[in-house]
Ligand SMILES: Nc1nc2c(ncn2[C@@H]2O[C@H](COP(=O)(O)OP(=O)(O)OP(=O)(O)O)[C@@H](O)[C@H]2O)c(=O)[nH]1
């Protein structure tokens with residue numbers, strides 16, 4: 442596991458690897474010029490062609506940190522809930538159709554008292570995963586407030602996906618899949634249900650984001666346009682079956 446950065450990067454922690462290029466302005470593509478990959482200097486295992494910043498947001502306790510750890514390390518953090526302080530980060534390099542895509546994943550604190558810290562990071566995010574917990578109605582009801590916040594602080598063309606997490610907890614479920622689908626449709630968002638515990642749709646969520654960002658940035662006319670909505674609809678697994 443990457444040493445947990447429970448420091449506040451706002452103060453002294455690492456910032457995403459921006460290569461001295463300006464922030465997206467009126468005449469740069471929104472969401473930024475491509476960040477060049479790191480030269481292959483051996484070791485480190487951190488080579489990539491393009492890098493993007495993905496931020497996880499949503500109420501405290503919905504499972505943002507667990508989703509990230511599941512994706513990064515393939516493990517589930519069971520046991521005591523350790524609420525994130527400020528903001529935390531993890532990197533992972535994915536191979537997307539032969540292109541090394543580095544995702545810099547920023548894990549925000551859901552707690553209200555850290556809101557001003559996380560606000561500062563929205564602007565740099567290329568993609569946002571907005572989570573609620575299917576066993577917690579309040580976290581679902583708060584999605585609209587999160588969307589308002591995203592609207593206020595994030596780039597207007599940020600890639601956004603809604604995730605209903607903890608679908609392994611079938612008995613405690615209080616938010617129906619259809620409710621999530623309806624909300625997502627209302628706001629035009631791609632949507633999936635996930636479980637950080639079983640891993641359901643976790644890799645898919647991040648891969649879909651990586652594919653979308655890679656496609657947006659590389660503009661290879663020969664490739665058919667990647668459609669995020671269709672992709673997650675087609676590839677997403679249902680939570681209904683099998684696992685206890
Ligand atoms: N059953 C189940 N429990 C989960 C799942 N994901 C997270 N949890 C549990 O939910 C609690 C909160 O998870 P975290 O990932 O720490 O929540 P968070 O969204 O990061 O919370 P903050 O850091 O406070 O914003 C922990 O006790 C986890 O074990 C899941 O998919 N299924």
Ligand SMILES: [Mg+2]
Pocket residue numbers: 505506507523524525548549550551
């Ligand atoms: Mg957390």
